[in-house]
Amino acid sequence: MDFSATYKVLVLGDSNVGKTCIVHRYCDERYYDTYISTIGIDFKQKLINLDGVPVKLQIWDTAGQERFRTLTTAYYRGAMGILLMYDVTSLDSFNNLSYWLRNIQENAAPDVVKVLAGNKCECTAAQRAVDKERGDKIAENFDMPFFEVSCKQNINIEECFLTLARKIREQREHRGENFDEEEQAKSGNMKRSTSNGLGPFTLGNSSSEGRCSC
Amino acid sequence: MSAYKSRLKEFENLIIEDEIDIKKLRKFIHSGIPECAKYRALCWKLLFNYLDPKKKNWESHLERQRNNYNNLIKDLVIPPSCKNVDLSIDHPLSDNVDSTWSTYFRDNETFLLQIDRDVRRLLPDISFFQMPTAYPCKLVVDSETDIRLHRRVAPSVLSSANVERKGLGMKKINLIVKRAPENYEAMQKGQEANWEVVERMLFIYAKLNLGQGYVQGMNEIIGVIYYVFASNEDHAEFAEADCFWCFTNIMSEIRDFFIKTLDETDMGIRGMMNRLVRMLELKDVHVANRLKEQGILPQYYAFRWISLILSQEFDLPDVLRLWDSILADENRFDYLIYVCCAMIILIRDQILENDFEHNVKLLQNFPPMDINYVLNRADQLAESSST
Numbered sequence: 001m002d003f004s005a006t007y008k009v010l011v012l013g014d015s016n017v018g019k020t021c022i023v024h025r026y027c028d029e030r031y032y033d034t035y036i037s038t039i040g041i042d043f044k045q046k047l048i049n050l051d052g053v054p055v056k057l058q059i060w061d062t063a064g065q066e067r068f069r070t071l072t073t074a075y076y077r078g079a080m081g082i083l084l085m086y087d088v089t090s091l092d093s094f095n096n097l098s099y100w101l102r103n104i105q106e107n108a109a110p111d112v113v114k115v116l117a118g119n120k121c122e123c124t125a126a127q128r129a130v131d132k133e134r135g136d137k138i139a140e141n142f143d144m145p146f147f148e149v150s151c152k153q154n155i156n157i158e159e160c161f162l163t164l165a166r167k168i169r170e171q172r173e174h175r176g177e178n179f180d181e182e183e184q185a186k187s188g189n190m191k192r193s194t195s196n197g198l199g200p201f202t203l204g205n206s207s208s209e210g211r212c213s214c
Numbered sequence: 215m216s217a218y219k220s221r222l223k224e225f226e227n228l229i230i231e232d233e234i235d236i237k238k239l240r241k242f243i244h245s246g247i248p249e250c251a252k253y254r255a256l257c258w259k260l261l262f263n264y265l266d267p268k269k270k271n272w273e274s275h276l277e278r279q280r281n282n283y284n285n286l287i288k289d290l291v292i293p294p295s296c297k298n299v300d301l302s303i304d305h306p307l308s309d310n311v312d313s314t315w316s317t318y319f320r321d322n323e324t325f326l327l328q329i330d331r332d333v334r335r336l337l338p339d340i341s342f343f344q345m346p347t348a349y350p351c352k353l354v355v356d357s358e359t360d361i362r363l364h365r366r367v368a369p370s371v372l373s374s375a376n377v378e379r380k381g382l383g384m385k386k387i388n389l390i391v392k393r394a395p396e397n398y399e400a401m402q403k404g405q406e407a408n409w410e411v412v413e414r415m416l417f418i419y420a421k422l423n424l425g426q427g428y429v430q431g432m433n434e435i436i437g438v439i440y441y442v443f444a445s446n447e448d449h450a451e452f453a454e455a456d457c458f459w460c461f462t463n464i465m466s467e468i469r470d471f472f473i474k475t476l477d478e479t480d481m482g483i484r485g486m487m488n489r490l491v492r493m494l495e496l497k498d499v500h501v502a503n504r505l506k507e508q509g510i511l512p513q514y515y516a517f518r519w520i521s522l523i524l525s526q527e528f529d530l531p532d533v534l535r536l537w538d539s540i541l542a543d544e545n546r547f548d549y550l551i552y553v554c555c556a557m558i559i560l561i562r563d564q565i566l567e568n569d570f571e572h573n574v575k576l577l578q579n580f581p582p583m584d585i586n587y588v589l590n591r592a593d594q595l596a597e598s599s600s601t
Contacts, residue, residue: 015328015331015430016331032338034334034335034338035335035338036335036336036337036338036434036526037331037332037335037430037431037433039430039431039434039517039518039521039522039526040513040514040515040517040518040521041513041514041517042578043514043571043574043575043578044575045571045575056571058571063430065328065429065430066474067429067430067472067474068430070474070477071477071513071517074513
């Protein structure tokens with residue numbers, strides 16, 4: 001099958017909210033209780049059928065701890081979509097969303113697509129620290145689709161990534177036919193590489209892949 | 215006599231001396247430690263510079279260091295409630311920022327929680343860290359009140375009374391209450407799991423190095439050292455104290471890997487990654503170019519390889535064997551770069567064949583391979599560079 005489109009997705013959020021877990025659940029259809037902490041940035045890929053069109057999702061799973069953030073912000077630029085996560089049992093991880101959103105605004109492309117996910121929604125009422133309404137509200141303010149998800153019980157994982165993929169597709173269609181011209185004009189001013197990575201100088205699109213399907 | 219037996223004999227002759235010839239020992243260990251289950255802990259203590267080559271100094275040195283560590287536990291781990299403090303100025307609700315209680319709460323928030331999360335998921339493939347240690351810290355497990363570090367950040371359920379209080383400005387109380395689901399076996403009274411021991415060492419290290427604190431990945435490094443000491447009968451009793459000082463010594467060499475502001479310096483992580491890229495360009499320009507063309511930055515794989523000294527790339531027995539050679543090298547971290555370079559060259563044919571996705575996956579999940587094969591290749595690279 002020819003995968004004409006490659007969508008690059010970055011997973012962000014505080015450490016221990018379940019970033020590795022959700023990527024693993026989605027790409028490998030497995031769940032483990034424990035994961036070793038992510039050091040640096042991990043890569044996974046999933047081939048999906050997006051409403052009849054084959055799409056390659058490149059998913060970059062980042063380390064959450066502060067020390068690694070300078071390393072990971074360098075990759076924001078190449079991302080077309082961002083899955084921003086918090087843990088509904090950790091108020092801190094929710095409060096830090098403002099930090100992450102500011103970081104995205106400063107480092108990612110202005111029209112990057114975002115989806116918000118509140119993980120561990122299978123928790124008991126007593127364990128829960130963030131009500132769903134609070135997630136709804138911040139998602140509305142920042143114009144992001146929002147899901148409460150559970151990696152453990154496989155709730156809304158697929159929906160989350162498919163929504164992100166659909167939004168990326170819409171975004172690219174919305175950019176219209178002069179998309180390629182714009183890209184070329186932009187890249188003319190920058191060190192252009194033919195790479196596929198999320199490197200600081202890569203604009204998420206190269207001649208061989210990722211082309212807008214419109 | 216078989217080659218192995220004569221090698222073992224040579225090694226035993228080396229370490230039986232009253233003053234061990236460290237230079238010879240390093241050279242010897244570079245190609246592995248014979249009877250490693252028996253001798254590795256001792257060799258590493260020498261290589262970490264924790265034990266002096268002169269054996270007559272060992273006893274007094276070890277006693278002093280173990281005492282020092284014990285004092286650190288008393289000073290830094292035992293909570294203020296178990297100490298004699300002046301209650302009129304030092305109490306949990308004191309707003310004095312220097313009070314022992316406010317430090318206590320601050321530590322919980324700034325690094326203990328992160329340490330706690332990470333030590334619980336240390337080397338999940340083996341059960342060792344979930345097992346009780348035969349030598350728990352008496353001060354902690356025999357205490358009348360439960361003063362285990364993980365209790366401080368343990369999940370507990372907020373009652374409505376606490377939530378109301380938050381509105382009265384007592385935010386601190388709210389902040390220290392964490393409710394991540396706990397999924398570990400509780401230890402019986404008087405017992406302590408190995409991960410709890412690692413948690414304490416990392417906590418003390420972070421307290422003593424506040425500027426650096428705790429950075430994820432330190433857990434992996436200390437975990438390897440502790441495993442070697444604690445799983446050796448002759449070294450298990452003081453594994454905690456000895457491991458702490460050995461970890462402190464190795465951290466003094468690799469501290470820069472963990473400090474963001476030093477990323478760009480020679481010993482900083484980016485400096486190290488650049489060295490790897492330059493070496494690869496010299497040793498195998500085709501592969502280097504291929505990775506460059508595909509936009510595969512060293513950050514995607516070598517960041518973890520280097521900062522964790524390859525501890526996540528191979529199975530534990532192979533990691534230990536790898537560390538024997540790395541620790542034994544006079545220029546450890548030059549040798550580490552040679553090993554990383556060898557790893558890439560050993561999968562060069564696949565790299566030249568693969569597309570971007572497969573290459574990133576391949577480098578991030580290094581294929582199982584005889585570790586001696588990797589080391590031999592690294593030696594060849596090192597030799598060809600020195601001639």
